[in-house]
Amino acid sequence: MTGKAASHGRGRAFRALARAVGAPALALAAGSARGSFLSGEALDTAADVMSWVVIVIVPIIGIVVFWIVHVMPEKIAHRRHHPQTQAIQVLCLLSLVFGGLLWPIAWLWAYTRPVAYRLAYGTDKHDEYFTELADKARRGEALEHELATLRHELDSMHARGALTADLARLRDELDSLPPPRPAEVPVAVVAGARGD
Numbered sequence: 001m002t003g004k005a006a007s008h009g010r011g012r013a014f015r016a017l018a019r020a021v022g023a024p025a026l027a028l029a030a031g032s033a034r035g036s037f038l039s040g041e042a043l044d045t046a047a048d049v050m051s052w053v054v055i056v057i058v059p060i061i062g063i064v065v066f067w068i069v070h071v072m073p074e075k076i077a078h079r080r081h082h083p084q085t086q087a088i089q090v091l092c093l094l095s096l097v098f099g100g101l102l103w104p105i106a107w108l109w110a111y112t113r114p115v116a117y118r119l120a121y122g123t124d125k126h127d128e129y130f131t132e133l134a135d136k137a138r139r140g141e142a143l144e145h146e147l148a149t150l151r152h153e154l155d156s157m158h159a160r161g162a163l164t165a166d167l168a169r170l171r172d173e174l175d176s177l178p179p180p181r182p183a184e185v186p187v188a189v190v191a192g193a194r195g196d
Contacts, residue, residue, distance in 0.1 A: 066100075067096070069103070070092055070100065070103055072107070073088055073092055073110040074110070076107075076111065077089075077110040080110070080111075081125045081126045081128060081129035082110060082126060083123070083124060083125060083126045083127075084114060087109075088106050088109050091105060091106040091109065092106050123156070125153070127167065130167055131166075131170065134150070134174065137150070137174065137177055147174065147177075151174055154167060154171040154174075158171065
């Protein structure tokens, strides 16, 4: 037998001896196992608290999260000045009744650009957009390009015959407002301008 084969055989015998002696020694040294760091009354109290949390708090949080998620398309449509915000709001409420089945449609509708609405009415914004921008112009906070865009959209709506009486008064009022402040243009720093 070669030296390598003899040392391999001795190693295998040593591992077998260690298993035979070590396993019973580890079994005798092991203490009792516990499933929790609590015991007795503390374990019962913790179980009671956890059961009340699961029975009361978790459903309340679930209902609130469900409501917030189902109202998000309405909030998005309002923020984007979608002209069909009220219809999206109704679809969100119907989605609550039907268990969320209509919610994806409301979500997609809130993010779409109403192209057909623009073709019919000359704008893809809700009337609130125009009144908010006019209020900004009255306060003197609107920029030139914002007022030019507002006038252009109101004129295109008037040309299509889709301008409401409130927006027509708003358009007439825009002509009487003081001139808007010019857009602030950032000053470009030219290399070598200091004479370096």
